[in-house]
Amino acid sequence: MPIHTRDASLAMTFEGETLDSLEELIKIDLPPFGPYRLKARFAVLETGYELSNLHFKVGASELDGTMKLNTSGAKPLTEVNLTSKGIQLDDFSIEGWSPESGETDRKDPAPSVSEGRLPENDERTSSLLSPDVLNAFDAIVSIEVAQVLSGADELGGGKLVFAVQDGQFSMDPFRL
Numbered sequence: 001m002p003i004h005t006r007d008a009s010l011a012m013t014f015e016g017e018t019l020d021s022l023e024e025l026i027k028i029d030l031p032p033f034g035p036y037r038l039k040a041r042f043a044v045l046e047t048g049y050e051l052s053n054l055h056f057k058v059g060a061s062e063l064d065g066t067m068k069l070n071t072s073g074a075k076p077l078t079e080v081n082l083t084s085k086g087i088q089l090d091d092f093s094i095e096g097w098s099p100e101s102g103e104t105d106r107k108d109p110a111p112s113v114s115e116g117r118l119p120e121n122d123e124r125t126s127s128l129l130s131p132d133v134l135n136a137f138d139a140i141v142s143i144e145v146a147q148v149l150s151g152a153d154e155l156g157g158g159k160l161v162f163a164v165q166d167g168q169f170s171m172d173p174f175r176l
Contacts, residue, residue: 087147089149
């Protein structure tokens with residue numbers, strides 16, 4: 001394929017015991033969710049990149065949808081549309097994991113919202129929400145879940161749409 005041609009497509013599947021096993025490959029600290037499976041069609045387009053026919057499974061939880069990164073404008077635009085028939089919150093426990101350390105530390109678990117405490121903001125978390133970072137890209141993320149479970153308890157379902165546009169973060173709608 002000529003180097004100047006940007007259209008390419010590749011079917012891919014990643015699977016393993018825990019997501020943090022991918023840290024060496026993508027150089028991002030990931031939580032130890034698992035077992036996981038990501039299946040999608042990756043496309044390089046003239047306008048950017050796309051993951052279509054996306055199917056992501058962690059434990060019993062599954063998400064389907066698309067992800068697009070448009071790099072043709074003044075700043076990148078990310079569009080994510082995900083739907084799920086069911087999410088089990090127990091599949092996404094972050095107890096003992098910290099994105100700062102890159103490692104799981106079971107001796108010092110992170111405080112949870114259910115304990116009535118939120119993790120303290122550190123310099124790294126604050127910098128992710130800084131005006132410089134929020135002005136560097138635009139994003140629209142839509143997630144719709146039919147059923148949310150916590151163990152055997154059915155919590156309901158909902159829809160969340162959040163956006164970062166011109167440095168502003170917004171959520172609309174947020175329906176539970």
